[in-house]
Amino acid sequence: MEKKTLTLHLAEPWYSMIANGTKDEEYREIKPHWIARLIDNPSAFYLKRAMGKELDVKSFTHAIIVKGYPKNNDPHIEREIESITIGKPKKGLCPDDFLDKDYFIIKFK
Numbered sequence: 001m002e003k004k005t006l007t008l009h010l011a012e013p014w015y016s017m018i019a020n021g022t023k024d025e026e027y028r029e030i031k032p033h034w035i036a037r038l039i040d041n042p043s044a045f046y047l048k049r050a051m052g053k054e055l056d057v058k059s060f061t062h063a064i065i066v067k068g069y070p071k072n073n074d075p076h077i078e079r080e081i082e083s084i085t086i087g088k089p090k091k092g093l094c095p096d097d098f099l100d101k102d103y104f105i106i107k108f109k
Helices: 014-019 032-038 042-050
Strands: 005-010 025-028 062-067 076-087 103-108
Touching (some): 014 062, 014 076
Antiparallel strands (some): 025 103, 062 076
16 A cells, blocks of 8 residues: 555644654644545535545555644654544543544554
8 A cells, every 4th residue: 555644743742742642643623624635525524424424535654743733744653553533532632622523533553
């Protein structure tokens, strides 16, 4: 299978938690920017979601996780992606104000 990479920029402490293995997933808001980046058919996203149908998630295989927004994307780490779904984040792996809302969950192997 061809490697297909998604780039994610993270601040501390989330970057270090992924780097040291204590965080195995990353969260992104369900907004037009991330819908366009993560979903194959963004125009059908809300309708499919409202109908409870399976979402057409792009087939990313790996994530490049970059600390902040440096000019050359260093420092960074690479993780293999297990799945991209929608759900509630886990306490301790995100800011507490994320806990009541659904997010894209990018799960790493």
